[in-house]
Amino acid sequence: MQPLLDDVAFVVTATGVLTAAAAALVGSVLVVRGQAMLTDAVSHGVVFGIAATFLVTGAVSGPVQLLGATAAGVLTVVLTQALAGSGRVRRDAATGLVFPALFAAGVLVLSLFARDVHVDTHTVLLGEIGFVWLERVPLLGLEVPRAPLVLLGVLVLDALYVLAFHERLVAGSFDPVHARLQGLRPGAASLGLLVLVALTAVAALDAVGVVLFVAFAIVPAVAARLVAGSMVGVIAVAVAAASAAAVAGYPLAVSLDVSIGGTMALLTAVPLAAASAWRLARSSA
Amino acid sequence: MAAGAVLLGVTSGALGTFAVLRRQSLVGDVMAHAALPGVVGGYLLAGERSLPAMLAGALVTGLVAAGLAWVLTHRLKVKSEAALGTGLGLGFALGVVLLSYVQRQPGAGSAGLESFLYGQAAATLRADVLVLGGVAVVGLGVATLLFGELKVATFDPVWARARGHRVALLDAGLTGLLAVAVVIGLQAVGVVLMSALVVAPAVAARQLTRSLGAMFWTAGALGGASALAGALLSAATPGLATGPVVVLVASAVAGLALLLGPERGRAAEA
Numbered sequence: 001m002q003p004l005l006d007d008v009a010f011v012v013t014a015t016g017v018l019t020a021a022a023a024a025l026v027g028s029v030l031v032v033r034g035q036a037m038l039t040d041a042v043s044h045g046v047v048f049g050i051a052a053t054f055l056v057t058g059a060v061s062g063p064v065q066l067l068g069a070t071a072a073g074v075l076t077v078v079l080t081q082a083l084a085g086s087g088r089v090r091r092d093a094a095t096g097l098v099f100p101a102l103f104a105a106g107v108l109v110l111s112l113f114a115r116d117v118h119v120d121t122h123t124v125l126l127g128e129i130g131f132v133w134l135e136r137v138p139l140l141g142l143e144v145p146r147a148p149l150v151l152l153g154v155l156v157l158d159a160l161y162v163l164a165f166h167e168r169l170v171a172g173s174f175d176p177v178h179a180r181l182q183g184l185r186p187g188a189a190s191l192g193l194l195v196l197v198a199l200t201a202v203a204a205l206d207a208v209g210v211v212l213f214v215a216f217a218i219v220p221a222v223a224a225r226l227v228a229g230s231m232v233g234v235i236a237v238a239v240a241a242a243s244a245a246a247v248a249g250y251p252l253a254v255s256l257d258v259s260i261g262g263t264m265a266l267l268t269a270v271p272l273a274a275a276s277a278w279r280l281a282r283s284s285a
Numbered sequence: 286m287a288a289g290a291v292l293l294g295v296t297s298g299a300l301g302t303f304a305v306l307r308r309q310s311l312v313g314d315v316m317a318h319a320a321l322p323g324v325v326g327g328y329l330l331a332g333e334r335s336l337p338a339m340l341a342g343a344l345v346t347g348l349v350a351a352g353l354a355w356v357l358t359h360r361l362k363v364k365s366e367a368a369l370g371t372g373l374g375l376g377f378a379l380g381v382v383l384l385s386y387v388q389r390q391p392g393a394g395s396a397g398l399e400s401f402l403y404g405q406a407a408a409t410l411r412a413d414v415l416v417l418g419g420v421a422v423v424g425l426g427v428a429t430l431l432f433g434e435l436k437v438a439t440f441d442p443v444w445a446r447a448r449g450h451r452v453a454l455l456d457a458g459l460t461g462l463l464a465v466a467v468v469i470g471l472q473a474v475g476v477v478l479m480s481a482l483v484v485a486p487a488v489a490a491r492q493l494t495r496s497l498g499a500m501f502w503t504a505g506a507l508g509g510a511s512a513l514a515g516a517l518l519s520a521a522t523p524g525l526a527t528g529p530v531v532v533l534v535a536s537a538v539a540g541l542a543l544l545l546g547p548e549r550g551r552a553a554e555a
Contacts, residue, residue: 036367037311088543093488096310100481101536104529107403111525121526125402125477126381211318211477212381215374222357222367253382257389262381269375279361 002142009250011133011145016246016264018151019129019204020216024242025158026197027217028235029169031225038077039217041099042194043201043210045076047124048102050205051109060114066150066202073198076102103210127209129261147206154203158196165189166231208261216242219268226275241271289409289417290516291509293470294531296421297479298486298508300428300466302501303459305487306439312351312460314480315369316467319350319376321476324401325383334397336413336472340420343468350376351460380476404475404528406516417469424465427458428501435459436497473516475528482508485535492546511535 004010023039030036049072050065059065076099084094107121114120132147139149162169168189204213224237249264256263304313320343327342328334350372357368384398400408409417428435437445438455446452466483474482490504515531 031364031367034364034366036364036370038366040314040370040373083543086543088492089488090305090308090310092308092310093305093484096314096480096484097488097536097539100478100532101485101540104478104481104532104536107526107529108533111529112522121403211374211377214370215378217374218367218370219374222363222371225363225367226361256386258382259385262378262385265378266375266382268378272371272375276357276361 005142005144006133008133009254011148012129012260013247013250015129015132015145015148015151015207016250016260017243018148018155019207019213020220020242020246020264020268021239022151022155022158022200023204023213023216024220024238025155025162025235026193026200028221028224028238029162029166029193029231030197031218031221032170032231032234036218036221037095038194039197039201040214041076041080041095042073042198043205043213044099044103046070046073046198046201046205047110047210048072048076048106049202050124051106051114054114055109066199069202069205070195070198072102073201074194077194123209124205125209125211126259127205127207127212127261129207129264132207147203151203151207154196154200158200161192161196162235163232165192166235169193170231208265212261212265215265215268219265219272220245223268223272223275226279242268245270286406286409286516286520287513289414290406290473290512292414292417292421293473294482294486294512295505295509296424296469297466297482298490298511299501299505300424300462301483301485301487301508302490302497302504303428303435303439304463304466304483305491306497307459309460309463310480310484311366311369312354313463313467313483315350315354315373315376316347316464317471317476317479318373319380320344320347320468320471320479321377321380321401322346322383323380324471324476325380325387325398328398329383329387336410336416339401340416340468340471343471344464346376346379347464347467348460351464377476400475400526401471402475402477403526404470404473404478404531405519406473406512406527406531407520409473413472420465420469424462424469425505428462431455431458432498432501439497470512473512473527474531475526478528478532481532482512482535485532485539486511489535489539489542489546492542507538508535511538 046069049069053065053068057064080094080098083089084091110121133145135146136143137146220238220242224234228234228237245267246264249267253260253263323342323346324339327339331338354368354372357363358365442452470479486504486508489507490500494500494503511534512531514534519525519527519530
């Protein structure tokens, strides 16, 4: 087992697959609910949390950072909804106002106070998937890379939650009143989903940064939505498409000597193009 | 540098008025992120750091990404947020790949490209100010000349069509103006945060004014002041990118207007 965990190509590919799969999983639910850009707001808000946690506790990784960053991701959406709910600003403008302000504050803090630590403004934007094998933790007598381990935990948590509550999550988005009458409590389920989206964005940050996370969350899910009908079907296709893009992306990026995370994210365009072509051919037939 | 900051701030702020009223704030974010491959592509095609080539490239890829989102929404019935996220994500991913390709080529000419991520107002050269001035004149000029038509197309497209206006053409024109508002600030503010400079001044101006004309020029003034303040602050602090500072200033102005604005702010309710 340890030789495999020492293999750079394997660890980087596995991290890519886990990032892509976890993002595509939560992204599928948000795309079906018509809330895809929430991933954009959450992942940028997370950076504010990382900066704030660093300022207050000095932590640059670990559970404290995970907690602070996740809370900030949730806070971004809560603030946006409060602003849109006030009636002074429409939802798109509220989104476009709140998360850039929090992200800008986070970047400012990181560039002023965190120059010598590994959370820098370049990493939060683009990720460092090529270096995820460097940081390891001992587990069951093995030296396991930290990033894929955390991502695996988050992926399992995401999968359990979404599979357990997918009816409630979807019902709440189409007909909240009906869902409530059925006793499905869509509000509580939505809050849980939001927490998981933020947690997933935090776990993905070291590998791919805030913007490529959005690509992994949305593009495979859009492709899946074009070919699959049910929520579970969309999730299965999206996770498979995202994972395939990550697997194909590593050797391609290495052979072209370009960004690994960027190539993996860009390759999600292939399943989207295939699904779009299939859809267009079917509708014109 | 100061003149460039004022030019881009006024243009982005004023043109952002239409984006905010037409609920296209997130379209601006898509164009800004998807401008990255155009900036790098313009650099590659020109063979050197040429602002006109890079801004032209940004205009093209930003509009292509917005077009992709339009096709997904209108031809494939994808929900609008998912379509926008697709254009943003794929556009930025392509930009990241191209940027990494250019940076691994020999020679130091590509060093300045990194500043397009978070923005660096100090990188604005004297010749660049002329380019920005040209873009500003075209953007603000078109908006001023067609102000009446753009106004009806924004508030009442049905009536505009009944009056014989070519609404589809005006829609395309407004999308083009939004692209202009975005690309003009890419070098100083960066692709990641540029859309906030389009949105925040217009949100602030909305709380302070009663008419579209007043909102347009107030947003322009606030955008210009925010960009100038941000550029000066970041220039005075070594290692600090311009984008985050400009956006924090513009957001603070919007926050104050939302709390205290006489027209729609909280103070108006008292």
